[in-house]
Amino acid sequence: MLSDAMKAQGFFEGPQVVTIEDASDSQCAIVGGALSEAAVDDAFLIVTSGSLPKRSKLRTLFESARNAAAAAIYADRIDIVDVQRMIADQNGPEASADAVQAIQAFGESSGAGAMRELIERLALYRLGDGGVIEAADVALCAGGAGATDLDGAIDAVVLGRSGELGARLRRLEAQGVSAPRIAMVLSFRIKQLHNIISSGGAADAAIAKLRPPVYGDRRATLVAATRLWSPGWIEGALRLSLELEDALRGARDVSGFAIVERCFLKLALTVKRAKG
Numbered sequence: 001m002l003s004d005a006m007k008a009q010g011f012f013e014g015p016q017v018v019t020i021e022d023a024s025d026s027q028c029a030i031v032g033g034a035l036s037e038a039a040v041d042d043a044f045l046i047v048t049s050g051s052l053p054k055r056s057k058l059r060t061l062f063e064s065a066r067n068a069a070a071a072a073i074y075a076d077r078i079d080i081v082d083v084q085r086m087i088a089d090q091n092g093p094e095a096s097a098d099a100v101q102a103i104q105a106f107g108e109s110s111g112a113g114a115m116r117e118l119i120e121r122l123a124l125y126r127l128g129d130g131g132v133i134e135a136a137d138v139a140l141c142a143g144g145a146g147a148t149d150l151d152g153a154i155d156a157v158v159l160g161r162s163g164e165l166g167a168r169l170r171r172l173e174a175q176g177v178s179a180p181r182i183a184m185v186l187s188f189r190i191k192q193l194h195n196i197i198s199s200g201g202a203a204d205a206a207i208a209k210l211r212p213p214v215y216g217d218r219r220a221t222l223v224a225a226t227r228l229w230s231p232g233w234i235e236g237a238l239r240l241s242l243e244l245e246d247a248l249r250g251a252r253d254v255s256g257f258a259i260v261e262r263c264f265l266k267l268a269l270t271v272k273r274a275k276g
Helices: 002-007 025-037 057-064 080-089 097-110 112-125 135-142 145-158 162-174 179-198 203-208 216-226 231-250 256-275
Strands: 017-023 044-049
Touching (some): 017 025, 025 044, 080 097, 097 112, 112 135, 145 162, 145 216, 179 216, 179 231, 203 216, 231 256
């Protein structure tokens, strides 16, 4: 059936596309045969699958074939099971529960691609020592100028330190951190703050319920920010952060960093005026 579909000519002119959904290694031989026999005029073949480990025959086929390519597409929400599977794929040390949650938190703020790279660094970091990956290892290996400056810029926003923003954003731009990524992390942090404030209870109790958990300096920043933001302001900030993501998707002639800076200043000045 696949061979016939690849060779079939459509009623209308133009390239044809054949799709195979939810494929697995059991279809590898069939797909491999179609790739080996593919001609220039054949249909374009798209094969989709769920999570495939590194040793998957189907994944290896597309990564090694000269006339094919493999692309990883990640869900917007990173599930803890996905994190555990990525760690297992490395065939390296195991990770503690706190480490897994810390990796998930990193992935939520930085994206699944960056999270996969972090897991690879952690596997190398613990290679051969027989140890278990701990949350402290995650903090060490996830560090870097870009991550530190991005956290610092968003901390400056939620704490109303508007005077710091210009220099911090310039450093992020020079480091190659994209405006959409900055907007994504801002939205994530504002949502966390919104959940805490809208809970109506004590900040410490609300922060303890956050998933993934929040530790260290990030926790201290959230506690301090809850004393500065009112429920009405955080609702407005949440809308503004989502509007920022939409604006960056449609930005053309205007610099993405200029849009980010205006949004960051507006939020930080709101808090600064409240502090008096």
